[in-house]
Amino acid sequence: MATPIPTVTAGDRPAPAAAAPAGPPTRRRIRFRPGVRHGFLLLAAFVWLLPVLWMVSMALTPNDVQQREPVGLLPDGLTWSNFADVFQLGLMLRWFGNSVVVTTAATVLTVAVCAMAGYAFAKLRFTGRRLLFAVVIAGLMVPREAMFVPLFLMFSDTGQQNTYQALFLPRVAFPLGVFIMTQFFSRVPDEYEEAARVDGAGPLRVFWSIMLPLARPAMASLAIFTFVLTWNDYLWPLVIATEQEMFTVTTGLASLQSNFAAATEIGSLMARGLIGSLPLVVLFLLFQRQLIRGITLGSGEK
Amino acid sequence: MAVTATTPPPSTVLAAPRTPRRSGRRRGDIAIALFFLAPFLAVYGLFVVWPVLQAGRMSFYDWDLLGYTREFTGFDNYRRMLWGTSMTWDLSHLAGLRAVVLAATAALVVRSVRRRARPLSTVGTGAAGLLAAALLGVHPGPGGGWNDPGFWTSVRHTAEFTAISTPILIGLGLAMALALRGQHRGTAFYRAAFFLPYVLPVSAVTLIWSFLLNPDRGLVAGGLQRLGIEPIAWLSDPQLAMWGIIATTVWWSVGLNLVLFLAGLQDIDPSLYEAASLDGAGAWHRFRHVTVPGLRHVTVLVAVTQLIASFQIFGQVYIMTRGGPGDATRVVIQHIYEAGFRNLQLGYAAAISLVFFLLMALVSAIQFRLTAREA
Structure with a gap:
């Protein structure tokens, strides 16, 4: 009865050349002919992405057309003006900027803080290490969404509502990140560190010039994971940023939907939704592998 | 949306064989470990641990957001949340849900008996399940209502x-x-x-x-x-x-x-x-x-x-x-x-x-x- 030990995929090991392990070969089984399989999956993927395609279509259709009739999957009277509106009207650009600032700060700080803590837990021997680690792991049980009341009070009592630091600081306390980094560092062979110490390098130097470069893949996964979660945060920004100028993309877009005028400017609304999601979609397309690895690492599964 | 709020067993990560301590370096190691841990422990204590403790304290107060009332009211908040007027208990209330709870409890108990878990934990699981099933029968009687x-x-x-x-x-x-x-x-x-x-x-x-x-x-x-x-x-x-x-x-x-x-x-x-x-x-x-x-x-x-x-x-x-x-x-x-x-x-x-x-x-x-x- 071994406990399930989270393992790290080959891509996470320090050795840079390792490739992702191959899945079980299923070709030997007689299944659908490949053409049928592809046809089916393509159809399913198309249906799955229909809502997004429809959103694009609406964003490209002029607002006045949409007031007369519903738009189908193909835009009706192609226009770019809805996208131009995003840059000229309303606070969308400001929210976008807020999200960029908050998300970037949260990501950089989270990765730095979690990498340091992960290194200490995995590689340094000190009294109380196990106890402290258990305390951090217990933090995984604290639902982020549930403790916003005392957290709000803490920031409002110190007059920090509607500030950037109030938006990103609580995000940095991310026990899952420490878990991911500890898991990674504990798989780095001790020889690396010992060799460097023999050469006279102190722990700081070992961390900076040996551990951090090795940890790049794990840090990339953690970074992209944090970025997505922070950009999409809804409840906390809703609570702590009450001035329109301090909304993030997520709360800003939500505020537009409760606005009654939304019904007359569907095109611009959809364009705003697309622009607000764009960084994540681009990031996802570029770093899909890292994001998915971050998720599987974070689940303790892989 | 919190994505992965699961709890992996702590032992799995720190299970690596421990090198014997060199007692001469221990003191220095603590200082260095603290240096690496301090930033995380600071934000963790401030934004994760403290809010939970503070929520515990606040829950016993009538704590107004604007009016500055901060009055200790004991269990009033809990009474308001979990209790009502003319409360009664009967066997049939939420019978389906309670049956599910009982079945799950039975399954867990059988399982831990089979796996020879510590008797204390088996009894604890069973008792907790029975208690939950019993508590689910509490509800406001006729003419009463939840607070x-x-x-x-x-x-x-x-x-x-x-x-x-x-x-x-x-x-x-x-x-x-x-x-x-x-x-x-x-x-x-x-x-x-x-x-x-x-x-x-x-x-x-x-x-x-x-x-x-x-x-x-x-x-x-x-x-x-x-x-x-x-x-x-x-x-x-x-x-x-x-x-x-x-x-x-x-x-x-x-x-x-x-x-x-x-x-x-x-x-x-x-x-x-x-x-x-x-x-x-x-x-x-x-x-x-x-x-x-x-x-x-x-x-x-x-x-x-x-x-x-x-x-x-x-x-x-x-x-x-x-x-x-x-x-x-x-x-x-x-x-x-x-x-x-x-x-x-x-x-x-x-x-x-x-x-x-x-x-x-x-x-x-x-x-x-x-x-x-x-x-």
Whole structure:
């Protein structure tokens, strides 16, 4: 009865050349002919992405057309003006900027803080290490969404509502990140560190010039994971940023939907939704592998 | 949406063999460790640990957001949340749910007896289950009512949402993963297509789905009309609004489960399939006797992650329906939010948060037990 030990995929090991392990070969089984399989999956993927395609279509259709009739999957009277509106009207650009600032700060700080803590837990021997680690792991049980009341009070009592630091600081306390980094560092062979110490390098130097470069893949996964979660945060920004100028993309877009005028400017609304999601979609397309690895690492599964 | 609030057993990460301590360096090591740990411990203590303690304190106060009342009221907040007038107990109240609780308790007890768990934990599990089943029979009698009916409404909706969406999200995620497994050409593309909605902000998702489900202009109504079905006002019908929310949630977040299941499938040793095939096992048998046991751990993980995420549903509901029509989709987080920031009763909001937190910690603890014994 071994406990399930989270393992790290080959891509996470320090050795840079390792490739992702191959899945079980299923070709030997007689299944659908490949053409049928592809046809089916393509159809399913198309249906799955229909809502997004429809959103694009609406964003490209002029607002006045949409007031007369519903738009189908193909835009009706192609226009770019809805996208131009995003840059000229309303606070969308400001929210976008807020999200960029908050998300970037949260990501950089989270990765730095979690990498340091992960290194200490995995590689340094000190009294109380196990106890402290258990305390951090217990933090995984604290639902982020549930403790916003005392957290709000803490920031409002110190007059920090509607500030950037109030938006990103609580995000940095991310026990899952420490878990991911500890898991990674504990798989780095001790020889690396010992060799460097023999050469006279102190722990700081070992961390900076040996551990951090090795940890790049794990840090990339953690970074992209944090970025997505922070950009999409809804409840906390809703609570702590009450001035329109301090909304993030997520709360800003939500505020537009409760606005009654939304019904007359569907095109611009959809364009705003697309622009607000764009960084994540681009990031996802570029770093899909890292994001998915971050998720599987974070689940303790892989 | 909190994605992965699961609790991996701490021992797994620190299980690496420990090098013997060199006592001469120990003091220096503590200082260095503190240096590396200090930033995290600071934010952790401030933004995770302290809020929980503070919520505990606040829950005993009448703590007003604006009026500066801060009066110690003992258990008043808890009484308001969990109690009512002319309370009674009977055997038949919520009989179905209680039967489920009893069955689950029995299963857990049998399991720990079989695995020769410590008697204390077996007895504890059994006692906790019986107590829960007994407590569920408490309810306001005729002429009475809950002190805060809105709380119970929100609990019921959250439970309904969780009970319906979790099996769908797990089943669909597994089905997708099974369809996509293996090294076929194009797998990465399909995975990306199904996973993509997960990276969208909740408010972009609700933006699309509010319009999709719109009876006058939505694609869903348009499609149904072609089949001769009258447009349905999903989000403004109290019977259907929750289904609209569930559909939105499934589309948004099933990609996460897909990815986790795919990772789990990759971990199953291919030779097991080969051995099964050599023994003449058909596709169903291979699925039943190789895939299902191989995915056991991932399934527990996905189920708990999903359960915890579902309990915390808020954004979709709050943006799409504001908990309406009427109270038809009101959920717990919304109740906390409105208790605190609309009714300005932070003490009461903190009390609900804390109970909610304990409930989720309990789910995590059960998961911990299950996975620790698993495999």
